[in-house]
Amino acid sequence: MKKLFAIAWKDAVVRFASSSELLFFIILPIVFTFLLAGGSPSANGDNRIRLVVVDQANTAISQKIIVELDKSTAVRPEVLMLEEAESQFDSRRASVVLILPASLDLQAIQDGTAQVDFRQQPNNLNATVAERAVQTAIRRVSSTINAANMAVKEAEANGTFESEADRQAYFADALKLAQSMQADEPERVIVIEGSTPDRVDYDPRANASAGQLVTWVFIPLFGISALFAYERQQGTLRRILTTPTSKATYLLGTIAGQVVMAFVQMTLLVLFGIFVMRLGWGRDPFALFVLLTAAALAAGAIGTTMGTFIKTEGQAGGLSIMAGMVMALMGGCWYPLELFPSTVQNIVKVLPTTWAMQGLLDIVLRGQGLVAILPEAGVLLGFAAVFFAIGVLRFKYE
Amino acid sequence: MLKTLLIGLKDVRLAFRDRAALILMLAAPFVLTLGLGLVTGRFSGNTNSGLSDIPVIIVNLDNDQLGDALVEVFNSQDLADLMEPTPSRFADPEAARRLIDEDEAAAAVIIPAGFTRSVIPQQADFTNPETFAAEPVKIEVYANPSRPTGAGIIKAIVDEFISRVEEGRVSGATSILQLMFSGRITPEQAEAAGTAMGERLQENTPDGALAITVNSSTADGEAVKFDALAYIAPGMALMFLMYTVSYGGRSILAERAQGTLPRLLVSPTSSAQILGGKIFGIFLTGGAQMLILISASSLFFQLKWGDPLGVIVLVLAAVFGATGWGMIITALARTPSQVASIGTAIMLIFGILGGSFINLEQMPPFVQTMSKITPNAWALNGFTTLGLGGTLADLSTPIMALLGMGALLFAVSVMMFGKKNLVQK
Numbered sequence: 113m114k115k116l117f118a119i120a121w122k123d124a125v126v127r128f129a130s131s132s133e134l135l136f137f138i139i140l141p142i143v144f145t146f147l148l149a150g151g152s153p154s155a156n157g158d159n160r161i162r163l164v165v166v167d168q169a170n171t172a173i174s175q176k177i178i179v180e181l182d183k184s185t186a187v188r189p190e191v192l193m194l195e196e197a198e199s200q201f202d203s204r205r206a207s208v209v210l211i212l213p214a215s216l217d218l219q220a221i222q223d224g225t226a227q228v229d230f231r232q233q234p235n236n237l238n239a240t241v242a243e244r245a246v247q248t249a250i251r252r253v254s255s256t257i258n259a260a261n262m263a264v265k266e267a268e269a270n271g272t273f274e275s276e277a278d279r280q281a282y283f284a285d286a287l288k289l290a291q292s293m294q295a296d297e298p299e300r301v302i303v304i305e306g307s308t309p310d311r312v313d314y315d316p317r318a319n320a321s322a323g324q325l326v327t328w329v330f331i332p333l334f335g336i337s338a339l340f341a342y343e344r345q346q347g348t349l350r351r352i353l354t355t356p357t358s359k360a361t362y363l364l365g366t367i368a369g370q371v372v373m374a375f376v377q378m379t380l381l382v383l384f385g386i387f388v389m390r391l392g393w394g395r396d397p398f399a400l401f402v403l404l405t406a407a408a409l410a411a412g413a414i415g416t417t418m419g420t421f422i423k424t425e426g427q428a429g430g431l432s433i434m435a436g437m438v439m440a441l442m443g444g445c446w447y448p449l450e451l452f453p454s455t456v457q458n459i460v461k462v463l464p465t466t467w468a469m470q471g472l473l474d475i476v477l478r479g480q481g482l483v484a485i486l487p488e489a490g491v492l493l494g495f496a497a498v499f500f501a502i503g504v505l506r507f508k509y510e
Numbered sequence: 511m512l513k514t515l516l517i518g519l520k521d522v523r524l525a526f527r528d529r530a531a532l533i534l535m536l537a538a539p540f541v542l543t544l545g546l547g548l549v550t551g552r553f554s555g556n557t558n559s560g561l562s563d564i565p566v567i568i569v570n571l572d573n574d575q576l577g578d579a580l581v582e583v584f585n586s587q588d589l590a591d592l593m594e595p596t597p598s599r600f601a602d603p604e605a606a607r608r609l610i611d612e613d614e615a616a617a618a619v620i621i622p623a624g625f626t627r628s629v630i631p632q633q634a635d636f637t638n639p640e641t642f643a644a645e646p647v648k649i650e651v652y653a654n655p656s657r658p659t660g661a662g663i664i665k666a667i668v669d670e671f672i673s674r675v676e677e678g679r680v681s682g683a684t685s686i687l688q689l690m691f692s693g694r695i696t697p698e699q700a701e702a703a704g705t706a707m708g709e710r711l712q713e714n715t716p717d718g719a720l721a722i723t724v725n726s727s728t729a730d731g732e733a734v735k736f737d738a739l740a741y742i743a744p745g746m747a748l749m750f751l752m753y754t755v756s757y758g759g760r761s762i763l764a765e766r767a768q769g770t771l772p773r774l775l776v777s778p779t780s781s782a783q784i785l786g787g788k789i790f791g792i793f794l795t796g797g798a799q800m801l802i803l804i805s806a807s808s809l810f811f812q813l814k815w816g817d818p819l820g821v822i823v824l825v826l827a828a829v830f831g832a833t834g835w836g837m838i839i840t841a842l843a844r845t846p847s848q849v850a851s852i853g854t855a856i857m858l859i860f861g862i863l864g865g866s867f868i869n870l871e872q873m874p875p876f877v878q879t880m881s882k883i884t885p886n887a888w889a890l891n892g893f894t895t896l897g898l899g900g901t902l903a904d905l906s907t908p909i910m911a912l913l914g915m916g917a918l919l920f921a922v923s924v925m926m927f928g929k930k931n932l933v934q935k
């Protein structure tokens with residue numbers, strides 16, 4: 113027992129010899145969790161098509177058009193200056209630009225000279241949608257003036273006005289009438305939301321907290337391979353041969369030490385989740401403990417097996433980072449697994465990160481307990497058993 | 511000059527012989543690009559964009575003028591690429607709603623019986639108190655909450671149709687009522703005037719004419735469909751470029767620790783030549799890394815990076831900016847292992863700040879502002895422009911920003927090297 117502790121302590125001292133290790137142990141995981149929680153696409157995000165609007169008129173009419181556009185369920189107006197809008201359009205960052213020119217006012221509409229510019233990228237379906245939304249908004253704003261203009265024309269078809277003032281008065285009365293009719297316009301469309309089950313179980317904060325925990329704990333545990341390679345390169349493993357220390361004691365000490373350190377790291381990240389991000393990590397502490405232990409053992413076991421294949425510390429370090437990042441990505445730690453194509457969703461079940469992530473989401477997102485996470489914990493312990501067996505069988509001091 | 515070149519080439523050779531370095535320089539960005547391509551559906555053609563062939567179920571129980579017109583709108587040539595209406599005529603609203611609940615379409619548009627008559631009442635309706643006072647008949651859009659964009663577009667199309675209907679109704683009613691109020695016609699003449707007006711308008715007014723003319727123009731050039739991989743691949747390559755430049759910087763400190771730097775300094779080689787050679791080596795290694803990754807993704811993933819001249823100039827500018835950061839990290843660190851740690855940390859931080867993991871547009875505004883210090887964000891901006899069909903001429907801002915960043919960081923790092931006497935005889 114004393115030997116186990118001594119080996120684990122030695123590894124901790126080696127790992128934290130440089131204070132920069134703290135960057136990877138706690139600082140970067142927290143930074144990534146924080147940024148991904150705030151920046152991940154949210155289920156409640158505005159999914160409408162972006163419509164760049166340039167308001168050169170800045171009149172009541174132009175502002176009404178923008179307000180009407182904002183009510184649209186298809187487009188999201190974003191008002192920019194002409195130069196920025198043109199730059200985005202030229203670099204194809206904006207698929208459509210609506211320019212409301214300085215001349216757009218009530219008089220121009222009345223005179224029939226009002227115009228707006230609508231620029232679109234070639235063969236762009238977003239532009240097709242946006243054009244319809246623009247037409248709806250313009251119609252909503254100008255229809256009463258249109259109606260009054262038409263009333264004047266109809267009156268002229270039934271006889272002439274005595275004077276221009278008479279004509280203007282007729283227009284004003286018709287406009288008032290049209291406006292009151294528009295105000296009383298009945299709702300003719302009703303939207304009912306279906307009860308389609310949401311395929312994506314997602315909360316950016318919970319997903320970021322769980323996903324970054326898995327990512328940043330798995331990478332150093334895969335790094336057990338670098339510890340073996342380092343000791344092998346330095347010749348210290350051979351020295352252990354000369355001491356009364358069995359292979360099992362050495363391996364157990366090294367792996368247990370790293371797993372305990374991983375546990376400290378996971379505890380810190382969970383506490384950050386509870387106290388800073390207000391996430392429900394603490395609903396069932398025992399279930400969380402079981403799952404984190406199973407996940408740490410699985411990652412430690414894979415690191416042990418990797419250590420028996422890789423020759424140098426540099427290669428082990430690089431491969432640990434690469435394997436950790438790829439497994440985290442494919443396991444749904446960065447983006448929700450439900451968004452992956454269905455074939456990929458099935459393939460990634462061979463990865464421990466997928467099971468760890470699903471188990472953690474069961475706890476923090478779905479509020480489930482021990483019984484719910486037992487399958488995930490069982491699979492992770494299976495990974496641990498298989499890879500520890502391979503690692504121990506293949507392990508050599510030289 | 512020759513010595514600088516030789517030192518640079520020697521460092522490139524060493525970097526590409528180091529298998530451990532190759533893992534993070536080439537294997538990691540390639541494998542991560544492959545992984546991201548798989549999870550985004552790039553390789554299976556399932557990009558979930560949802561903006562073409564949006565499935566919609568239409569139930570027309572009205573079977574009258576306006577109901578039929580709305581069905582025609584959804585089946586029009588204008589919307590042929592955007593919408594995929596149900597081919598057969600649905601008559602059962604419950605079945606349509608069930609299909610939405612089963613996620614078979616983005617929304618169901620249910621036009622109830624009597625919709626047309628509710629908008630355009632007939633003469634008999636005015637005299638029947640029951641129909642005159644009745645609630646207006648409403649079109650139901652039964653939306654699928656898991657396809658919000660598609661459902662929103664369908665609702666917008668229905669809204670546009672209704673706005674046209676309402677405009678016609680308000681215009682017609684205003685004209686007739688105003689004629690009556692001004693005494694130009696009598697109430698008895700109203701129906702005949704309305705009919706005459708309708709006929710006249712049908713002949714003279716184009717369908718759906720607006721009071722404000724929309725001058726629609728389409729940009730020149732071909733339609734460009736943005737390939738998600740054109741964002742993912744440069745994002746990953748740029749993130750691991752930061753590893754390469756810190757690896758190069760580490761070699762300066764490693765050479766000093768191993769004693770090869772003092773040996774170089776006793777040879778007839780100036781400090782400037784040595785430092786220049788080391789920086790040149792980092793620049794060449796970074797450039798080679800980027801070009802290998804670009805070639806590999808073009809070859810294996812059929813990724814089109816865009817205008818070749820633009821790509822080359824942007825790569826050189828990005829590597830110049832990143833090399834500046836590599837120099838700063840080297841100047842700040844005391845040991846090679848410190849450079850490795852700080853370099854890896856900066857690689858990851860710049861990766862997330864620069865948009866390699868998540869599109870910067872989805873990030874909070876303060877992150878978008880902070881991203882300006884990273885070469886990743888500027889270069890990724892440039893690569894996205896190229897992916898969208900832009901050319902070298904469109905890259906002036908990112909290229910200038912990268913060159914400016916590199917020049918500033920070089921100046922600062924050279925001053926710091928001078929203070930530390932890092933490469934002094």
